[in-house]
Every structure is written in C-alpha cells, then in structure tokens.
Amino acid sequence: MRITISGLPGSGTTSLGRALASEYGFRFISAGEVFRECARERDMDLGSFGRLAESDPSIDRQIDERQKEIGMTSDDIIVEGRLAGRMVGNAHLRIWLTASPKCRARRIAERDIQDGDTAAAVTIERERSEAQRYRTYYGIDITDLSCYDMVLSSETFGRESLPKIVSTAINELLRS
Template identity: 35%
Template sequence: MSGTPAVDREIDGNLFVTVSGPPGCGATTLVEGISAALGCGYVSGGELFREIAAERDMSLSQLIAKTGESEEIDRALDRRLRTIAEKWGASSKPFVLESRLAGWIAGNRADVRIWLDAPDEVRADRTASREEMTSEMQVREVIEETRYKSYYGIDLSDRSIYDLAINTGRWDAETTLDIALAAIDGYDIEADEGAFDTPDFEI
C-alpha cells in the first residue's frame, strides 16, 4: 500500500483502536486513514523503534542486530508501548496504536483490535524500497515471534484476541480503510458482549 486514501466521513467515537501485523501489511497507511477519520492522534511502533535507534546513534539495521544480543532493547520498546496504551486506555479519547504487539499490549484497554496481513510476496514488494532489506525484515519477524513466546508467553499465531482481520493483499488501501471504519463505526461499547479477555503480562 502507498499513500493515504481520502476520507470523506468522520467517525464519532472516543475509541482506542489498535492495528497490528507484519512488515508490509499496510498498517501505517490504515492507521493514518483511521486517525484522519477519528480526528485523533496515533503512535507507531516503527516510529518508536526509530526513536530508540536515533537515541543510541544507531542505524535500524544495527539496532535490529542488537536486539538479537539482549532483551533490553525489545523490552524498552514494549515498555514505551505499554505506557502509551495505559495512558490512552484511561483517557476516554480516540486514539490509534500500531505495532505488531499493540493488540496484546493494549489488552482489555482497547475497544477495537485489528490484525492485517498479506501474502509474503506482496509484503516483500511493498517493503522493497525501505531502509531495511526484505531479508532483514523477515529475520526480524522470526526473532520477534520467538521472543514474544519466550518473554511473555504470547503466541502470535493466535488471532482470537482480534475483532477484525483483513488480508490487505485482496483489497486496496481505500477499501481496507472502508472495512475498518465500518467496523469502528458499528461498534457499540454499551452493547459489546463479544470481547475476548486478554491476560495482562509483565514487561
């Protein structure tokens, strides 16, 4: 996905929304669209990762390599995400949090949790021009899946916590946004009876 689709409607709701998925799934584009529709801010896990790299005067590739040597960097990122989730989960204001672990970290604080994915070849094509090489991103995916299981007991293949899962290889950015906004617009917190409980965990 590239670019941000035009949004011709506003969604009225003070909802905390999370968007998760692997690199190249279209999460950034979707988050920007939801943010515009809700008229709210958002935070991206990728941006936080880049902030940590800048703070340590490291390139993304160097920081990714460093995560394989120690738990400290991974946990530092997750702690930042947890702090943001706690803040916005208690604020009763609209907000969007994006990261591969956002749905798990936000847990029961989130109102709507969205998972995005696409076939490997589609995601590889979308990420070809990024600073990280596709091979590096694939290695990072495997590392993250392993660490989430070993650190927190989280199985990323478990999609049961998500309210909506979209294969973004099947629909363009605008249609994907329409699907997500329809789910958000139709969500009624007073009538909600279907949320899956997400256990809290230490970071």
C-alpha cells in the same frame, strides 16, 4: 475509543493507522516507527538493531511498556504495533492485517529504498527475531490471532478500501 492495529512488517498497519487517525481525529502511536527511530539513533540497520534487541531485552520492553501505558490511559487513540492488540488490554477494537511475504517485501523495498531480494531477506530475519523475542519475553505466539476482532488482508483490500471497511466497524462501536 482505543483501536489497535497489528500485523507483520509491510502489511500496511501504519498506512491504515494514519488514515483512520486522520479520519477520526485520533492520536496515532506507532511502535515500528519508534523501533526504526531507535535503530537510526544508534546508526544501525533494522537487522542489526533486532539482533541487539535479542541480547538486550530492555529495548523491546521499553518500547512495549511505553506503548502499553499510552494505549491503556488514552482515549481516541490508534496504537499500531506488532503486539499492540495484546498490550492494550482495554482496546475497543483489535485489528490484524495480513499480506503475502512477496507483497510485504515489495512494500518494504519501496518504503526503505531497497531491492526486493534484500527487503525479503531483512524481513524474514526481522520476523524471526521478533517472534523469538515475543516468545521469550512474554510467552506470546505471534501466529495466534485469536485475540483480534478483525483479521483483514491488505493485499486483497488496498490502501483505499481498508479504512472504509474498518470505519464501518468503528462507526458501529461508536453507536453502541
């Protein structure tokens, strides 16, 4: 089974992906973690690295192609990333998580140990940068959610509830 989990920064995609991978014993791949790791390797913050990616398409394309290759050729995998639902064409279940900008900024601030205002500003810039790159590189409108099987609010359904909801869908698919 191949599952993709996508959403804007701070929407809870990594938390959900890790919880499901643990529950089902699936492999977990996270594009966001790869992107953050690449930024750290270059001693850059996410905003600066995002601006570099705007001028160097090879950064996104390398991350996206690797994620696509792994997702398309693996079984029992959860692929987490903004474009995962669009890149893994043979996914059995595509999920998009939502949360308000305020909620996502708070989560990012807690995760990255920033104040809320800085997290909000960095998040807005990151989303703008990513949306521009996805449109330019792939012709993708990130706000079009029509390819997803499930669109869930991680603000309404928290860290404990989301895996239960998604597990119901996974178990139904596994029975099919």
